[in-house]
Amino acid sequence: MTQFDFLIVGGGTAGAVLASRLSEDRACRVLLVEAGADTPPEATPSDINDTFPSSTLNPDYFWTGLEATLTRGGSSRPYPQARIMGGGSSIMGMFTLRGMPDDYDSWGRRGAGTFSWKEVVPFFEKVEGYPSSAGRNSGTYPVRRTPREEWPAFVHAMERAAGSRGFPFVPDMNAAPGDGFFSMPASRDETVRSTSAGAYLTREVRSRCNLTIMPSTRVTRLATEGRRVIGAHVDRNGMSTTISAGNVVLSAGAIHSPALMMRSGIGDGGALSALGIQVAAELPGVGRNLQNHCYMFFALTLPRGKRLPHALRRFAVAGLRASSGLADCPAGDLMLFMLGRVSGKSFGTDVAMVAPALYSPFSKGRVTLAAADASRHPRVEFCMLDDPRDAPRIVMAARLAESLLRDSLVAASYSEAMLLPAGMAMNQFNRGGLMGACISTGAQLVLNAPGLLRRAAMRLAFKGGKFLSASHSQSLSESDLLSAISPMGHPVGTCAMGEVDDPYAVVDSNYRVHGVDNLFVADASVMPTIPSGNTNLPTLMLGEHAAHKIQRLKL
């Protein structure tokens, strides 16, 4: 007899939902295995609870040594992915967007079962927990919109400037998505960040006799018999064991789920054989179709009186969705988001950010194995801007930001605007240790010093940063803009859902891996295309949807 009916690999955004829902049936024995530490309700670390995303900066919550290349043939840079109970939801920036209706309609058109906006809305509603005063449903995972009264002055000015360019205010970007300015919904209640672990692995859920949670345990490979999965090999405190299970659900995220499959012999046969891995199932789509959003940051120094009140530990406050209108490009493909503070430290509210982003990229990269050995990270190549429709659109998003920032109303709300060099945004403002304390004290002094001194200090702190000139005739060059882009933390698509005759489809509409028995994938990797919204809420929705589908299968 197997030890468990379901072994879920990864207690991240989706995995926590699956563990909670599948264990509702007390006859179903569920094991949740998470590589990172646990965050039990009574002992969730304060940086995870913080409604400013302090946990994004804690290296203990991430895979060390994971790297990615941004563009084809570019050099590798560290790429943060969560390794902690709750996964990305425990460390992310808390933006909580569904995306556009056509994102989900297009999944259905591409052969991903019956997916459509109509189908996913009830699952989003099952997730989203608004306060009763919002007149919306009350789901499992607390979500709050930043009230306008909390916006710093530059956000009000941006809204007015956007309004004068024809962008309406959209009261609820999730219920009625479209072009316009909106208050950003965030994954939190009034005082505490929401995580999938906190919302779904509650005390009540954890007390179920049929649910076992095994944190700090890494699945190294699937245990297979021919094309049948029978469990998983795990490593816990340096000890290796094999756990048997009737079914395995991979919820290890869009980098690690395909890597685990490939290491277990499921993937492109030629590539696996070249690494000495015995092929269990030929499935060339595993690791392909990697998609991600890209963005850049304009940092704004804010004068006294125009800052977010220090006590408000808010990050994402508002957004502006726009459409490029370019041929073949979907509506709502551009986003500017506005951050109210850059650090939880005392100087954090002196600086805000406007970040233009491309939310419907066409470029596709891949995840491949560097070696069969489980201790080696997979290779992650985003190949951003490969598709000729992508570079012009991220430039359009940046030009929209430039134009709004130069608007006289907006320009009166900040002192300087600087385009930051790629990869610098949050880390530079949030270093820890002695260096961090020195930066914090120095920043506090400099940010309140006369303009010349402040600008000199910013030039020093952000080498390669470009000040935005007040004059429209001195726009930033296209190459300045393109060299400032970074990948967002939104990898998806590497085990895409699709029909069996699609050679690159990996799972069917019930999240079952094509051609392999007893194996499911349920996380961000099953998305056939990236939604035009940050990916945590869509992944929670998929967790609910997958649980609903799997519970109805006769296994």
Ligand SMILES: Cc1cc2nc3c(=O)[nH]c(=O)nc-3n(C[C@H](O)[C@H](O)[C@H](O)COP(=O)(O)OP(=O)(O)OC[C@H]3O[C@@H](n4cnc5c(N)ncnc54)[C@H](O)[C@@H]3O)c2cc1C
């Ligand atoms: C820095 C950052 C900021 C982000 N900001 C936002 C945001 O503001 N809004 C938003 O919507 N989205 C955001 N995201 C994206 C969002 O967090 C992800 O889309 C989402 O978490 C994906 O969920 P998942 O379940 O697919 O994977 P994850 O949440 O990453 O979960 C995977 C889990 O599996 C575990 N795991 C992996 N391999 C193994 C193994 N071999 N054995 C055992 N366990 C394993 C990992 O430790 C991890 O906990 C951000 C992501 C990052 C990295």
